Amino acid sequence: MNRLMERYLRLDYLPTLFCPGCGNGIIQYATIAAIDKLRLRDDIACVSGIGCSSWIPCYFNMDVMHTIHGRALAFAQGLKLARPVKNVLVFTGDGDCLAIGGNHLLHACKRNINLTVIMVNNHIYGMTGGQKSPATPLNCKTKTSSWGTYDEPIQGAELAINLGATYVARWTTAHPVQLQKSIEAGIKHRGLSFIEVISQCPTQSGKSVYGSKDPAYILNYLKENSSIYKEGMEHLEGKIKCGVLWHDNDRLEYIERMKGKIWEYVETKALGGYKQ
Amino acid sequence: MPYARYGRKVILQGNEACAKAAVYAGCKFFAGYPITPSTEIVELMCSEMLNSGGTFIQMEDEIASACSIIGARWGGKKAMTATSGPGFTLMQEAIGFAAVTETPMVIVNVQRGGPSTGQPTKSSQQDIYQAKYGSHGDYEIIALAPASVQEMYDFTIRAFELSEKFRTPVVILADEIVGHMREKLIVYSGEKRIRAGYRHYVLSPQDDFFTGNNTLVEGQLHDSEGKRVGHLPNRSAYYVNSINRKITRHIDEIEDIETFYMADADIAIIAYGSVSRPSLKAVKTARGINVEAERRMRLLNRMIGRKIDKNPYSHLNIGLIKINTVWPFPEKRLKHLAEKCKYIFVPEMNIGKYFREIERCLKESRVISLPKLGGDIHTPDEILMAIVREVGNSE
Numbered sequence: 001m002n003r004l005m006e007r008y009l010r011l012d013y014l015p016t017l018f019c020p021g022c023g024n025g026i027i028q029y030a031t032i033a034a035i036d037k038l039r040l041r042d043d044i045a046c047v048s049g050i051g052c053s054s055w056i057p058c059y060f061n062m063d064v065m066h067t068i069h070g071r072a073l074a075f076a077q078g079l080k081l082a083r084p085v086k087n088v089l090v091f092t093g094d095g096d097c098l099a100i101g102g103n104h105l106l107h108a109c110k111r112n113i114n115l116t117v118i119m120v121n122n123h124i125y126g127m128t129g130g131q132k133s134p135a136t137p138l139n140c141k142t143k144t145s146s147w148g149t150y151d152e153p154i155q156g157a158e159l160a161i162n163l164g165a166t167y168v169a170r171w172t173t174a175h176p177v178q179l180q181k182s183i184e185a186g187i188k189h190r191g192l193s194f195i196e197v198i199s200q201c202p203t204q205s206g207k208s209v210y211g212s213k214d215p216a217y218i219l220n221y222l223k224e225n226s227s228i229y230k231e232g233m234e235h236l237e238g239k240i241k242c243g244v245l246w247h248d249n250d251r252l253e254y255i256e257r258m259k260g261k262i263w264e265y266v267e268t269k270a271l272g273g274y275k276q
Numbered sequence: 277m278p279y280a281r282y283g284r285k286v287i288l289q290g291n292e293a294c295a296k297a298a299v300y301a302g303c304k305f306f307a308g309y310p311i312t313p314s315t316e317i318v319e320l321m322c323s324e325m326l327n328s329g330g331t332f333i334q335m336e337d338e339i340a341s342a343c344s345i346i347g348a349r350w351g352g353k354k355a356m357t358a359t360s361g362p363g364f365t366l367m368q369e370a371i372g373f374a375a376v377t378e379t380p381m382v383i384v385n386v387q388r389g390g391p392s393t394g395q396p397t398k399s400s401q402q403d404i405y406q407a408k409y410g411s412h413g414d415y416e417i418i419a420l421a422p423a424s425v426q427e428m429y430d431f432t433i434r435a436f437e438l439s440e441k442f443r444t445p446v447v448i449l450a451d452e453i454v455g456h457m458r459e460k461l462i463v464y465s466g467e468k469r470i471r472a473g474y475r476h477y478v479l480s481p482q483d484d485f486f487t488g489n490n491t492l493v494e495g496q497l498h499d500s501e502g503k504r505v506g507h508l509p510n511r512s513a514y515y516v517n518s519i520n521r522k523i524t525r526h527i528d529e530i531e532d533i534e535t536f537y538m539a540d541a542d543i544a545i546i547a548y549g550s551v552s553r554p555s556l557k558a559v560k561t562a563r564g565i566n567v568e569a570e571r572r573m574r575l576l577n578r579m580i581g582r583k584i585d586k587n588p589y590s591h592l593n594i595g596l597i598k599i600n601t602v603w604p605f606p607e608k609r610l611k612h613l614a615e616k617c618k619y620i621f622v623p624e625m626n627i628g629k630y631f632r633e634i635e636r637c638l639k640e641s642r643v644i645s646l647p648k649l650g651g652d653i654h655t656p657d658e659i660l661m662a663i664v665r666e667v668g669n670s671e
Contacts, residue, residue: 010492010503063350071369075346079347
């Protein structure tokens with residue numbers, strides 16, 4: 001048995017409810033390895049929403065909150081504001097984060113609050129049985145688009161950059177080591193880090209997006225069809241843009257900004273009014 | 277901060293009193309979204325949180341406000357939010373989550389007229405059922421209905437106590453009249469110590485985060501370790517029973533009913549929230565109690581409640597039952613209090629909702645609903661005239 005598995009998983013909760021060949025296990029390992037490397041186990045809490053991706057932290061032997069659909073970021077912001085020195089990891093999916101929780105993503109990114117958001121993008125609503133999600137590519141036949149999707153897919157990472165997240169990366173489950181390093185960097189980063197992980201879902205998106213239900217085929221496809229982006233490099237058309245897409249250390253984090261503003265207020269106005 | 281045993285008298289608005297009470301009860305996190313008529317709570321909490329070392333955040337919507345206070349409570353901070361009708365509707369899913377994960381949370385609902393945008397600046401009691409049945413699934417909730425600014429203050433403190441004790445969401449069902457009324461009240465300084473963690477009422481894990489206990493907060497039905505049991509019928513049923521039972525079995529500790537002039541009454545007015553005030557005035561008018569004289573008599577430490585003068589309602593022996601904890605419904609106590617009453621009148625600022633609960637409970641008496649819609653409160657005369665219409669004039 002893996003050393004980390006014994007220490008970090010609730011062994012009596014196993015087996016997981018993931019389908020065979022699911023990418024969630026890879027993300028679970030990457031997260032645990034990152035937390036173990038940073039030795040943050042007691043100072044980290046995981047918050048997740050609803051969906052396949054949101055079951056990832058439920059097997060962690062840590063403080064975990066498995067909340068309601070789309071609101072993981074709202075719960076996490078409350079937790080973070082209550083305990084600003086601790087780290088909060090948010091697990092969310094493409095439907096959870098981009099569809100129902102879009103408003104919370106917008107405001108969390110705009111606030112640049114110190115959270116690490118791991119958005120697992122499997123291009124489909126897996127738990128409900130294979131319906132179209134906001135990230136489903138064009139012309140995919142799903143259960144709710146039997147004639148092929150015609151909604152322009154939302155690119156989570158690019159959206160997060162535009163909304164104001166200060167550390168944005170995208171990896172696939174074919175890049176577990178890079179993903180782990182990105183999670184480490186995201187936890188260390190002060191500000192909202194948004195890590196999009198493109199994950200295979202052999203059961204549902206294997207059928208409607210990739211055309212094969214073989215997880216090895218999908219992993220190979222992801223590996224071959226991704227190009228790792230480095231600053232100043234040109235992006236190849238038609239490939240998945242992987243890598244650290246945005247890293248901005250200059251923008252102040254929300255709680256720092258809030259405390260700074262309160263001190264400014266206290267020093268300039270409130271203290272002047274007090275009678276000693 | 278020095279702890280003042282005796283409070284000081286101030287004049288405050290209901291909403292302001294609520295915010296002050298939250299600070300006194302140890303609220304350290306407030307998330308809100310402005311909505312008429314509860315905006316003053318959000319406004320005052322902004323500065324109060326700054327003064328008391330808590331955190332205030334204006335969230336993007338009411339859903340996020342309700343969710344973030346649950347998050348903050350698991351971070352170990354007592355938390356509250358305030359809203360009104362439409363916002364309360366948005367919060368329902370989070371209330372269900374708090375009920376199933378047994379998270380203490382306090383929600384102030386300053387009711388306004390509905391449905392939808394309805395009457396933003398007018399009062400109503402239309403959310404009475406939404407408070408109990410708003411979220412899906414079987415759960416019990418505690419709801420308190422204040423009728424004065426002092427009660428708004430006291431009930432907010434009590435809401436924190438009850439929510440910590442029973443680990444359940446508690447709703448303060450105020451209305452616009454109470455929220456915007458200015459009255460004299462007694463406030464305390466310092467911070468009240470509220471005991472947390474009554475293990476025997478609760479089934480779910482309840483250790484705060486970052487205490488090294490590896491808490492799993494699970495929205496699915498779960499066992500005492502947080503492990504999901506949603507796929508196991510027996511254990512799921514046990515869990516749902518357990519979160520309902522912890523309230524219904526301890527109703528004696530929760531319920532709070534005040535009675536006025538009920539000793540010899542055969543007609544009772546049952547009211548909650550601000551409507552209980554014109555009802556009390558109606559009772560006093562019928563009994564010929566001059567409010568000024570009563571006050572003078574109290575000063576002289578004499579007997580109160582004596583009939584002073586005759587009026588057209590003198591033949592009515594009216595009493596008032598004021599229900600402060602509207603949910604859980606205090607059925608047993610109410611049966612006991614109203615057993616002698618032939619007529620029960622239930623004035624409400626809605627189409628007649630709570631009346632159904634009372635009718636179901638008091639089958640022996642004739643229960644008559646006195647609904648009033650439109651945003652205005654009943655006048656004492658309206659209540660008395662309705663009673664006379666039903667009971668008849670004196671010979």
